[in-house]
Amino acid sequence: MTITNRGRPQTGRPIAAKRVITVYTTSANVAERQSAPPSLAISTVIFALRPSESSGRPTLWLPLVRRIREPFKGLWALPGGPLTHAESLQDAASRNLRDTTGLAPSYLEQLYAFGGMHRSPTQRVVSIVYWALVQPTEAALADESENVRWFRADKLGSLAFDHNGIVDYALWRLRNKLAYGSIAYHFLGEYFTLAQVREVYEAVLDTQLDPANFRRQIKSTPEIEETGEYLQGGKHRPPRLYRFTGRPGLDPDNRSTS
Amino acid sequence: MTITNRGRPQTGRPIAAKRVITVYTTSANVAERQSAPPSLAISTVIFALRPSESSGRPTLWLPLVRRIREPFKGLWALPGGPLTHAESLQDAASRNLRDTTGLAPSYLEQLYAFGGMHRSPTQRVVSIVYWALVQPTEAALADESENVRWFRADKLGSLAFDHNGIVDYALWRLRNKLAYGSIAYHFLGEYFTLAQVREVYEAVLDTQLDPANFRRQIKSTPEIEETGEYLQGGKHRPPRLYRFTGRPGLDPDNRSTS
DNA sequence: ATCAGTTTGAGTCAAATTGACTATAACTAA
């Protein structure tokens, strides 16, 4: 599927974000750092659509947690935690996501394993990062507190560790996957209008799309099923409701269980 | 870019390969296994084109190493090893590849982090797997020995651990990336003919492609540069040589160094 | 009840792309 825009220019490849990060050093010296085994952590980039404060149109948001200890104490960071022994990588991501934000994602996929040597000033840590999509009904129920808050994906400040770069990469992957095909529907509920699908594309790609051409292209994909129902209660002509019948891709780490 | 075939059907999504694997148990019990920290390993799937023994046409091959200790002693496995402390993930993959096969890849990208709980019968091990492409000149120099051998990618036996599934996934990613755009050239040298590019596509996708239409599509991509030179010494009309001018994608774990 | 305003949804049309195919050029081997 090819979706064309008629608005602002698109960001193509991964954005090489150069940021200045203040490094808080601790008492750990280089020798200690090199002898300790690299620790394994799981983090998650969670995307949801929420109405923009200004325009009211749906935009991309993600929840972050405030760090309550060094390093980077006080800064915002991706939700994450260590890998425990009785769970698979994906289960760990899923559990962590639930523990920190109360969210249950409708889509969860591995993003990348980040293992650069100076990601954390105190020790070598390898993070296996997942990315998730949650539906708006879910997202509205998410716990928010002093230490958990939603941010617009295009208005994050300086995050802890290399998390700005991770979010940039996750955004690139999201846009890629969207252009590729069947990911947009995981932002929506079971039933949706074609205009809602278009709003997902417009929010993620940050462009305006021609409604008529967009609907023609979406309707030509076999994974979209027309229901007999209409969305009532709107201000204008009631739009028909559709359903997504495709299956999300398998986790290559879990092939034997399928 | 869209490349159409006129031959055998294509494999679309990841192949869910179910295989029976004999598990060699050791003296380590469940308690020991759960208390030990998950160990981190790096493995690599290395692809190269080599002439088929039967037809002589280029086909996909990959080098495997024989396991010399339990578990899976005697079986073939992907080259790999532990992650040492002074190197990034990609450096570890690159070094490991050189150590075990003597190869220097022209392309190296992270494939996936595999961390299922029962991948190894003795301990929990998380493998960060890379995939690499090497040029035929390089591949010809690769060390081969009793314990390192090249196999046709479509004729592997039963491999150690979950390595059959990993190779299947790597193949899927390779075919995907090929259809997407600018990966084929890393199988070739600096100069190449359009027929050689077509042979790469035919070998990887396992189809026959129309030479005329293929050349039209390849020539329409901006990353291909026509050189003034021709490949001499062939049996027929000397084909023009081309050059690839695109850059491979950045490693998201190394953005700050670019 | 009627009309203005807005969104849904179908359709038109020229331009661009694709897939199947033909034809000629340029070389080698016999």
Added chain:
DNA sequence: TTAGTTATAGTCAATTTGACTCAAACTGAT
């Protein structure tokens, strides 16, 4: 010199795309 083979250009109908028009269906204000 000729037959065989590959390289390369080009033709043409079918399909897809991008820009656009227009009727249908609803709400809210007059």
